[in-house]
Amino acid sequence: MKLTLLYSNAANFRGDHTMNFARYWRHHLSLHPPHNKANLEKMVAMVKEQNADIIGIGEIDKCTHWSARIDQPKYIAERLDFDVLYGQNYTSPLPWLYSADTGNAVLSRFPRDKNLSGVIKFEHSNLYECFTGLIGAKRFIHDVIPLPNGKFIHAVCTHFSTNFRELRETNALDIVKYFKENILPLHESCGDSYIFMGDLNTVPLFTQKRHGFDDSDEREIKKTGTIVDKLMDGITAKVAEVFPDDYRKDYTLNILKSSRLFKSTMKIDPFNPKELDDGRYRTYPQKPNRMIDYIFVSPDIETTDVETIKVDFSDHRVIKTDVFVPD
Numbered sequence: 001m002k003l004t005l006l007y008s009n010a011a012n013f014r015g016d017h018t019m020n021f022a023r024y025w026r027h028h029l030s031l032h033p034p035h036n037k038a039n040l041e042k043m044v045a046m047v048k049e050q051n052a053d054i055i056g057i058g059e060i061d062k063c064t065h066w067s068a069r070i071d072q073p074k075y076i077a078e079r080l081d082f083d084v085l086y087g088q089n090y091t092s093p094l095p096w097l098y099s100a101d102t103g104n105a106v107l108s109r110f111p112r113d114k115n116l117s118g119v120i121k122f123e124h125s126n127l128y129e130c131f132t133g134l135i136g137a138k139r140f141i142h143d144v145i146p147l148p149n150g151k152f153i154h155a156v157c158t159h160f161s162t163n164f165r166e167l168r169e170t171n172a173l174d175i176v177k178y179f180k181e182n183i184l185p186l187h188e189s190c191g192d193s194y195i196f197m198g199d200l201n202t203v204p205l206f207t208q209k210r211h212g213f214d215d216s217d218e219r220e221i222k223k224t225g226t227i228v229d230k231l232m233d234g235i236t237a238k239v240a241e242v243f244p245d246d247y248r249k250d251y252t253l254n255i256l257k258s259s260r261l262f263k264s265t266m267k268i269d270p271f272n273p274k275e276l277d278d279g280r281y282r283t284y285p286q287k288p289n290r291m292i293d294y295i296f297v298s299p300d301i302e303t304t305d306v307e308t309i310k311v312d313f314s315d316h317r318v319i320k321t322d323v324f325v326p327d
Contacts, residue, residue: 006047122174195295205270
């Protein structure tokens with residue numbers, strides 16, 4: 001059975017490709033936040049155009065202040081007549097704080113099994129993530145979807161740590177442990193297939209050895225931004241200087257590879273350090289220099305290739321792939 005899969009870090013559908021820390025907070029604190037319905041409609045149109053069956057979305061809002069109290073997962077699902085599972089990334093009791101109700105979602109044209117699907121906490125966090133979320137660790141979602149061919153497919157959607165390499169690695173360890181304990185037994189005994197997708201915030205093994213990413217977009221903001229923009233950019237740079245996020249020492253993909261659970265949907269193998277990066281799978285930013293968004297599948301699924309789609313509702317490109325699930 002053929003399935004078309006999409007993954008998008010939707011960046012809250014803010015539609016601003018040059019969002020930096022200062023503008024991020026102005027969106028949160030604004031008395032007149034943007035409704036973003038036009039951007040939600042762009043996502044709906046893209047899903048229809050691509051004839052997608054299962055969609056993973058990261059950084060999607062549920063009734064937050066800065067998205068004008070729109071339940072974005074529900075809005076998109078109703079416009080598509082899809083089923084939806086949403087899971088909050090952080091628990092935050094303050095309505096205007098960092099991530100008051102922002103998380104991951106899986107949308108499917110096939111009704112999900114509500115008894116088996118759920119939202120799962122990562123086991124590990126650090127003081128930074130506890131502070132920005134006030135309480136609790138990050139979460140990921142596990143959607144269980146019965147397919148028309150009688151098979152079940154498990155769709156896990158997540159967003160690994162943006163700021164800390166060691167947290168990405170523990171996120172990966174938690175994911176591997178969860179798959180081995182909860183999904184792999186069903187794969188082996190019942191023939192269930194699975195998908196793992198998300199913004200992992202780590203680059204492939206074959207690009208880790210050369211770190212010189214082109215941040216020209218960010219430099220241009222510093223030249224033309226307001227005084228507040230420049231101040232916040234300076235603070236962000238100082239934080240990065242104290243807590244460097246060095247991709248060259250990131251073992252996140254090694255952890256996923258060593259588990260032997262996941263198969264890449266790309267023609268080039270992100271687990272292989274000898275591959276050559278030709279740029280076609282890069283997703284961030286819109287003029288991409290980083291490959292950080294991924295779709296992996298179980299070994300029984302036949303893959304084709306990945307396509308990245310430029311959109312104007314986010315600062316990430318969308319990933320699309322066609323796969324074939326055995327009957």
